[in-house]
Amino acid sequence: MISLKNLSKRYGDRLAVDDLSLDLKPGAVTGFLGPNGAGKSTTMRLVLGLDRPTSGTALIGGVPYQKIRNPLRTVGALLDARALHPGRSGHAHLTALARANGIARRRVAEVLEAVGMAGAARRPAGALSLGMSQRLGIAAALLGDPEVLMFDEPVNGLDPDGVRWVRGLMRSLACEGRTVFVSSHLMSEMQLTADHLVVIGKGRLIMDAPLADVIAGSSLTAVLVRTPHAGDLAERLRAAGIAVDRLGENELEATGAAVERVGDLAYEAGVRLHELRTREASLEQAYQELTSRSVEYGAGRAGA
Secondary structure (H helix, E strand, C coil), rough: CCHHHEEEEEEECEEEEEEEEEECCCCCEEECCCCCCCHHHHHHHHHHHCCCCCCCEEEEEECCCCCCCCCCCCEEECCCCCCCCCCHHHHHHHHHHHHHHCCCCCCHHHHHHCCCHHHCCCCHHHHHHHHHHHHHHHHHCCCHHHHHHHEEECCCCHHCCCCCHHHHHHHHHCCCCEEEECCCCCCHHHHHHCCEEEEEEEEEEEEEEEHHHHCCCCCCCCCECCCCCHHHHHHHHHHHEEEEEEECCCEEEECCCCCHHHHHHHHHHHCCCEEEEEECCHHHHHHHHHHHHCCCCCCCCCCC
């Protein structure tokens, strides 16, 4: 479990992380979202003790990273796939990590096989593509069979098969009861992978909720209804405080209520329904609504 309490980090006059409090629980993939410059990478660095917080705490299993004995057995992380000596092979890199953390050498072969790097393990790291470097970084994170895993943009450089593999890996790790914390800018992929979402902007927490709740809270999520009594149902829904738009003579769009609520109100009003379904917003749409006021580095119009 990862616990952040009132975590802040200031660089000069810039507040990169601002009073962030979270509890990331095991058994779920928690997606970490936010615009460029929102503080995602800084937060992960604070958790791993790579930066020192200005105030607040970041704990793994109740203790700071610096106090964990054999840390690779407790937490595995991939923050920068290129952060290793370019002349050292992947096999040598993992072997050095294993020796430093008291991990059996056979584990090196196991994780290389698991990430599909067994055939390229003897190549110099500098000769690897970005996708292969990502796989090697994931192997390093898995090396100690840790209970907590953190990945910063793990699918960068991967082909579609690799992206699908990472998705399955994240899900399987969470199903084993591990804490899995993943940052990404790929909303469509995060929608398929995450159980829970943490969204930050300008260093501050915007949302900490299950994925389904984030999407359901979007103004673009609506209940679509087809009924020969559209006028009567619209009146009943509005009386219950639900926003309604008429899409046609027999069609309505209701926002601000779950499909079950709309169905119950139709039943109470004695309205016959021909269709009742939810039109969900995409995660990208919900995310854009949440972060619209938190984009720090946005592009202007061409020629402006």
